[in-house]
Amino acid sequence: MTEMVIFGTGNVATHLFQRFYDSKNVRVKQIFNHSPESLEPFRSKTETITSIEDLADADIYLLALKDDVIEKVASGIKKQDRLVVHTSGAASINILEKFPHRGVFYPLQTFSKNLDLIFPEIPFCLEAAKEEDLKILENLAGEISKKHYHISSEQRKKLHLAAVFVCNFVNHLYSIGEDICSKNEVPFEVLQPLIQETSKKILNSSPFKVQTGPAIREDQSTIETHLDLLKNGDQKEIYRLLTKAIQTSHGKKL
Amino acid sequence: MTEMVIFGTGNVATHLFQRFYDSKNVRVKQIFNHSPESLEPFRSKTETITSIEDLADADIYLLALKDDVIEKVASGIKKQDRLVVHTSGAASINILEKFPHRGVFYPLQTFSKNLDLIFPEIPFCLEAAKEEDLKILENLAGEISKKHYHISSEQRKKLHLAAVFVCNFVNHLYSIGEDICSKNEVPFEVLQPLIQETSKKILNSSPFKVQTGPAIREDQSTIETHLDLLKNGDQKEIYRLLTKAIQTSHGKKL
Numbered sequence: 001m002t003e004m005v006i007f008g009t010g011n012v013a014t015h016l017f018q019r020f021y022d023s024k025n026v027r028v029k030q031i032f033n034h035s036p037e038s039l040e041p042f043r044s045k046t047e048t049i050t051s052i053e054d055l056a057d058a059d060i061y062l063l064a065l066k067d068d069v070i071e072k073v074a075s076g077i078k079k080q081d082r083l084v085v086h087t088s089g090a091a092s093i094n095i096l097e098k099f100p101h102r103g104v105f106y107p108l109q110t111f112s113k114n115l116d117l118i119f120p121e122i123p124f125c126l127e128a129a130k131e132e133d134l135k136i137l138e139n140l141a142g143e144i145s146k147k148h149y150h151i152s153s154e155q156r157k158k159l160h161l162a163a164v165f166v167c168n169f170v171n172h173l174y175s176i177g178e179d180i181c182s183k184n185e186v187p188f189e190v191l192q193p194l195i196q197e198t199s200k201k202i203l204n205s206s207p208f209k210v211q212t213g214p215a216i217r218e219d220q221s222t223i224e225t226h227l228d229l230l231k232n233g234d235q236k237e238i239y240r241l242l243t244k245a246i247q248t249s250h251g252k253k254l
Numbered sequence: 255m256t257e258m259v260i261f262g263t264g265n266v267a268t269h270l271f272q273r274f275y276d277s278k279n280v281r282v283k284q285i286f287n288h289s290p291e292s293l294e295p296f297r298s299k300t301e302t303i304t305s306i307e308d309l310a311d312a313d314i315y316l317l318a319l320k321d322d323v324i325e326k327v328a329s330g331i332k333k334q335d336r337l338v339v340h341t342s343g344a345a346s347i348n349i350l351e352k353f354p355h356r357g358v359f360y361p362l363q364t365f366s367k368n369l370d371l372i373f374p375e376i377p378f379c380l381e382a383a384k385e386e387d388l389k390i391l392e393n394l395a396g397e398i399s400k401k402h403y404h405i406s407s408e409q410r411k412k413l414h415l416a417a418v419f420v421c422n423f424v425n426h427l428y429s430i431g432e433d434i435c436s437k438n439e440v441p442f443e444v445l446q447p448l449i450q451e452t453s454k455k456i457l458n459s460s461p462f463k464v465q466t467g468p469a470i471r472e473d474q475s476t477i478e479t480h481l482d483l484l485k486n487g488d489q490k491e492i493y494r495l496l497t498k499a500i501q502t503s504h505g506k507k508l
Contacts, residue, residue: 108447109448122447149440155440158438158483162430164480165427167466168466168469170452171465171466190377190405196454199424199428199452200450206429207431207432208433211426212425213422226415226418229415237499238423242492245488245492249429
């Protein structure tokens with residue numbers, strides 16, 4: 001049985017707590033947060049602590065904290081020979097450098113507290129300073145998910161950047177679609193099957209290879225009609241830039 | 255039994271042909287295209303014609319043609335009292351103005367020839383010059399799909415524009431994600447659960463309301479790290495512009 005203490009009570013901490021709580025081979029011994037209120041939902045399930053002085057011994061200290069507090073909180077951990085990992089997409093493994101057994105346990109997913117995620121599908125990006133610890137993290141990921149990858153800090157930084165494009169920026173394009181619909185009294189649901197199909201299409205195909213639309217067709221008359229229709233300055237600029245980017249990346253003349 | 259002639263053999267024509275061919279209450283009497291080779295796949299199922307002189311009488315002439323040839327092909331149709339509809343997202347109903355019974359039958363979906371689409375989910379955008387014809391188009395859509403909407407030519411133009419954002423441009427962002435992965439030797443599949451979850455999330459929520467990421471958090475240090483990491487000029491510009499657009503649309507200071 002692996003004994004674990006989880007640091008943090010945010011979305012990632014909450015999801016990981018629940019999964020490990022339900023798992024067979026991991027026992028969440030404590031959950032830590034400075035604020036007693038945030039610990040309320042966990043009180044019936046495990047020991048909650050607000051002071052790092054009360055930290056119990058455990059095999060793994062899992063820091064599911066915001067990037068800018070990881071180092072500070074970690075500095076309070078006295079037992080330096082335990083495996084200490086953070087769950088951040090952007091922070092390097094080396095912000096834990098005072099721990100010889102340090103690692104990263106980064107679930108690449110968009111977490112909101114209420115959404116039920118299909119946890120076994122979430123890819124865990126693992127990194128450890130020592131080979132033996134990587135094995136431990138693999139087993140840990142295996143308890144709650146079917147997928148894990150060895151990803152270096154350098155690669156993880158790039159993945160986190162890529163995630164901004166395919167998640168945050170994609171969502172903003174959805175919201176431009178929503179805005180255009182609402183301004184024209186068309187229900188946004190009309191676009192849903194197209195949106196869902198567009199994301200499903202790339203499950204089996206390279207997005208580069210399945211690019212469609214006026215930009216790649218070099219359909220200048222449609223492009224100009226669209227630019228004329230767009231009154232919002234940012235939307236017009238986005239249309240122009242993405243059209244250009246599609247054409248450039250596909251080697252079209254401009 | 256409604257008798258129909260389909261004009262065109264492209265993706266939309268092929269899909270519609272197959273669905274109407276399988277339907278109970280529609281009979282596809284002929285399929286028309288100038289090129290005999292393109293008609294080959296249909297020959298065992300219906301009469302194929304390459305000259306508009308051979309056009310049979312029918313209740314509906316369905317023009318599943320490229321925008322720039324609709325008008326020209328339609329001009330060859332002698333029977334002006336039949337219901338003549340096109341399937342274009344961008345063309346106005348009025349390019350068929352010589353037909354008193356004109357209409358639009360636009361399936362809002364991304365079609366590729368080989369992909370199996372869940373047809374009943376495809377929204378059909380319907381428009382007709384006469385109320386009675388709208389009824390006919392509703393029944394027609396009802397034969398092959400569960401969803402149809404009354405959409406004017408003006409609205410349809412805007413929907414088509416919105417589709418460029420949520421389909422073509424989204425796909426380009428996917429392909430930036432793919433590019434970043436491949437340059438860093440990370441399999442693109444690591445991003446798939448995030449991509450799929452991002453599109454699923456907006457099935458029940460407004461994309462505007464579920465926006466996440468460094469832009470809306472005003473996490474300037476992550477934004478700057480990301481801009482530093484981006485070497486490709488277009489990708490850098492897209493990152494900058496979309497970050498600004500997210501902040502502006504959410505009323506953040508710049």
